[in-house]
Amino acid sequence: MSKIRSKLLTLKGIRTSLDVVCVAIALLILGLVAVSVIDISRNPNSIVGTATIHPAKDPIVLGGDLSSQVEGVNLSLKPNFIEVQYKMLFSQNHTDVIFYRILWFFTLNLPMIFILFILFYLRNIVNSVLKEVRHSQHSIAHYIFSKRNIRRVRYIAFAFILFPLLELSAYWADNLLLQRYFSLKGIDVASIITMGSLSWDYIIIGLAFIVIIEILRRGIALQEENDLTV
Amino acid sequence: MGEIIVNVDVMMAKRKISLNALASKVDITPANLSILKTGKAKAIRFSTLAAICDALNCQPGDILEYRDELNNK
Numbered sequence: 001m002s003k004i005r006s007k008l009l010t011l012k013g014i015r016t017s018l019d020v021v022c023v024a025i026a027l028l029i030l031g032l033v034a035v036s037v038i039d040i041s042r043n044p045n046s047i048v049g050t051a052t053i054h055p056a057k058d059p060i061v062l063g064g065d066l067s068s069q070v071e072g073v074n075l076s077l078k079p080n081f082i083e084v085q086y087k088m089l090f091s092q093n094h095t096d097v098i099f100y101r102i103l104w105f106f107t108l109n110l111p112m113i114f115i116l117f118i119l120f121y122l123r124n125i126v127n128s129v130l131k132e133v134r135h136s137q138h139s140i141a142h143y144i145f146s147k148r149n150i151r152r153v154r155y156i157a158f159a160f161i162l163f164p165l166l167e168l169s170a171y172w173a174d175n176l177l178l179q180r181y182f183s184l185k186g187i188d189v190a191s192i193i194t195m196g197s198l199s200w201d202y203i204i205i206g207l208a209f210i211v212i213i214e215i216l217r218r219g220i221a222l223q224e225e226n227d228l229t230v
Numbered sequence: 231m232g233e234i235i236v237n238v239d240v241m242m243a244k245r246k247i248s249l250n251a252l253a254s255k256v257d258i259t260p261a262n263l264s265i266l267k268t269g270k271a272k273a274i275r276f277s278t279l280a281a282i283c284d285a286l287n288c289q290p291g292d293i294l295e296y297r298d299e300l301n302n303k
Contacts, residue, residue, distance in 0.1 A: 228272040230262050 004133075011130055018123040025116045029109060036105045040098065045090040047100050051178055051189050053084050083192065088181055100177055107170040107193070110163065117159050121152045145220050154213055160206030167198045232298040238267050241286045241293055255285040 090097055106113075125144070132143040174191035182189040242252060249267070253260040258278060265271050279290055286293070 225272050228265060228270060230258065230266045230271045230274050230278050 008130070008133060011126055015123060015126045015130060018119055018126065022116060022119050022123060025112060025119070029112055029116065032105070032109060036101065040101050045094060045097055047088040047090075047097055048085070049100075049104070050083055050085050050192050051182070052192050052194075053189050084189075086182075096177065096180075099173075103170060103173050107167070107174075110166055110170075114159060114163050118156050121156050125149050125152050145216055145223065147220065150213055150217055150220065153209065153216075157206045157209030157213065160202045160209060163202045164199045167193065171195070171198065232296055235295045235297050236266055236269055236271065236293060237295055238263075238282065238286075238293050241288055245286050247286070252282070252285055256281040 088097075128146065128149060129143045132146075171191055171193040174193060178189050178191060242249070247255075249263055250260050253263045256263070256278065258281075266274065279293070282293060283290060
């Protein structure tokens with residue numbers, strides 16, 4: 001009995017610490033949202049960012065001829081070997097600016113959102129076990145493998161698979177915008193995100209999760225049948 | 231396919247025996263006997279069936295019944 005009580009205390013400790021971490025990350029994300037909203041409202045028609053450049057077929061002359069394909073867009077570049085910082089100034093409000101800002105906000109904070117999502121579902125799993133144990137006399141392990149918890153683990157697995165895909169969409173969108181507004185003679189401009197830097201290994205982790213979930217589901221079915229055998 | 235109906239409650243009423251008394255006689259928990267009585271059970275061990283038949287002094291056919299899907303009888 002005391003063993004179960006100490007286990008329950010441990011679980012409660014885990015839940016409380018997960019609560020604290022989740023709230024802290026959520027507050028941090030909210031703060032960052034507020035900061036970026038203020039930033040967008042202050043200068044709504046400029047984009048500051050970083051891109052990578054690499055020479056096209058013709059040799060490049062840095063600081064040479066810079067031009068933009070769109071009227072009313074000013075570009076300024078600070079060459080730093082292969083990375084360039086740029087500032088686009090739009091003459092009027094442009095939906096692309098807002099889109100770009102939101103895109104970069106999500107791209108930069110994706111890991112944080114991802115961690116929050118996973119911790120939130122872990123917390124829910126621990127919480128469900130605590131809730132069930134309070135009402136019954138079975139062991140703690142009996143309640144971890146419930147259908148609801150399987151669903152939660154599946155959400156986590158989907159998050160693992162979705163994470164690199166979201167990064168990939170950011171990569172595509174960033175390249176699209178750069179190609180639309182940048183035109184440098186002799187230089188190819190690309191996003192600082194590269195295909196290789198995406199977290200492809202997360203997909204494998206997610207798929208491994210799904211395999212484990214299938215095993216667990218079979219186990220749950222067997223346990224249910226065993227429980228209902230008189 | 232039809233289904234198996236458990237008529238333990240009918241037999242218990244005939245023998246005038248309570249759920250707890252039968253559970254202690256058969257040596258299973260009242261919770262498990264309740265699972266059987268309410269029809270939630272997915273399987274029953276032969277040993278449990280034999281013990282219930284022994285306690286209620288009846289045949290398995292008195293406790294279990296097959297009901298057809300079509301005419302429900």
